[in-house]
Amino acid sequence: MTLSHSSFPDLGDGNAASHHARTTRGPSMADVAREAGVSSQTVSRVANGLSNVEETTKKRVLDAMQKLGYRPNRAARALKSGRFKSIGVIMFTLSTFGNMRTLDAIATAASRAGYSVTLIPLTDPTTGKVSGAYHQLREQQVDGVVIIFEAHLLDHADIALPEDLPAVVIDSNAGSGYSVVDTDQHQGARLATEHLLELGHRQVWHIGGPDSSFSALHRAESWKQTLEEAGIKAPEVLHGDWSAESGYRIGLELGKNPAVSAIFAANDQMALGAMRAMHELGRAIPEDVSIVGFDDLEEAASFWPPLTTIRQDFHAVGRLSIENLLHQIAGDTPARDVSVPTRLMVRKSTAPPAPGRSV
Amino acid sequence: MTLSHSSFPDLGDGNAASHHARTTRGPSMADVAREAGVSSQTVSRVANGLSNVEETTKKRVLDAMQKLGYRPNRAARALKSGRFKSIGVIMFTLSTFGNMRTLDAIATAASRAGYSVTLIPLTDPTTGKVSGAYHQLREQQVDGVVIIFEAHLLDHADIALPEDLPAVVIDSNAGSGYSVVDTDQHQGARLATEHLLELGHRQVWHIGGPDSSFSALHRAESWKQTLEEAGIKAPEVLHGDWSAESGYRIGLELGKNPAVSAIFAANDQMALGAMRAMHELGRAIPEDVSIVGFDDLEEAASFWPPLTTIRQDFHAVGRLSIENLLHQIAGDTPARDVSVPTRLMVRKSTAPPAPGRSV
DNA sequence: CTGAAAGCGCTAACAT
């Protein structure tokens, strides 16, 4: 592996040892134009891939660009055109598995389309409050934004976007006026619940996310509905906070009740916590109690026992968000709401109930 | 929760229903200047917080800004000044816990300093190859870059940076000419190994990361050295690929050997995989074999049993990178290399060896 | 198909 500084093609001399860095400017269109013996206009046309340039001229320009190592100046382009080839990502926290997967996909899809991605952290680190996103955005110079929600952090937040700024929200239920891209929470929760029911369990308990989260809400709703369609009255939702710790706490309660044979946790972390509780309580998984998670973390297959869970396609969510946003930027009207299906991953944490153990 | 479009302060009329969005431009310095009855230069001075403006004038300008809802145009500023108030983050994959945590800290620290963060995905998604970072960067308009390494992906990559571009590399051993900020891998691995030794284990096996990774290399070196200092000849390193799956595979081998009573895995995922292997093999943790990880994932405390591991302070790594980079951008010469210490988190996966079991 | 002119919004350099 090497990692080396390389000098600029057009600079043979030593460093300026100046105080403020980045004094160097690369070649401009004018330089290329001079080199190629054309007007800078023509260079611009070539740079933007416009059609009406003769082949031979085009080649001359391209050669000149190559020779000088020309790179367009985005600032100048933005200043003039009002477009930035940049999309902003507004998020509250990066440190969740789903968000980072999604961001990864966003970055990849955006870069493929020639857009750069700017992170816009919304919580003002100094005050801890959500601060004027609106103003931030006017300043940030982006052509559109993707908003990744952490609903439970948002109770008191108004995110007011400039009216003409294309936006996509990644979260179910974002409300008025926005394109929404999200995992199909309903379908996922139904898959999980039906799996347990089909195994022969007569009741399924649910460890839910915080009740301020829309994803959590939808998963709980769908779990309840699936149960009711099977003629089962759903028990109360036990609300965790997505953390393994909270799943552990709730799992301890649930585990003490011998009637509990099947648990659907709203994410893999809480499922992990619940499994730990069962281990401590001496309840065997899956013999005594079956557990299903949601997300399919990388590690879920290595939990003990390997966790049956619902796989979310975060990559698709990210990719489709950008697709949608790019359409909006181009002035098209894309599909308003996009729902990404999930898949049930059956592993070792679920099995039919032990005979005579369930209610 | 509300999420609403808000109209521009200076626009009362309806939408233009135009094709290409973002036709609206906010008020410029000239507008503010007119409103306040001063020259746009004075507005610029106020906007940049320069000292030499009279209080009353300053207030007039501030009021005008407020009234018009003025926001500076970064593109114009960048075009003129050659500085962008933006830092680039070059990374190969977002989808690891550590990288994400680090990125989070970077975004926070940068934003606090008034810098925005631009993601620069280095692997060209279309070709899958590492493509001209150099050119990307010249185009991206950033004042500096933080490079987050995944060394094992980098075997054939030359990252050539413009010579005068401030840069910080997050990885031990990055080589020539760069500021390096990283977790103190040596200290961490020593902590882990010593912990096992102090418990009374006579030998410690090591599940290492891929041998193309510098972090993995350093952890392995330090493990070996610690062992040798205790008069123990270290066994061969078993190389995984950071995944839980690889830890499981290696754990299966290790577990079959009754002499193995203590394992140090180079990350928590591999430790998790090794634990799964022990469970399947019927080797009790920690009674039969002790396991130590590295990273301290959020979930590590909820593994079964809760994992003893080395906590990395990713947040500090991110924050210090930005600190260092900002110094460079300002023209100062910051500390060249920064090492962030780790902490041993003792949980339930380690214990003294069962009597008569170790070699 | 190509070029000339104008100006996007800002700041650096020089007046006053």
Place this chain on the structure above:
DNA sequence: ATGTTAGCGCTTTCAG
């Protein structure tokens, strides 16, 4: 302490 001038590198508009 404030204003004037010039121009960053590009694209848009209009002429040829």
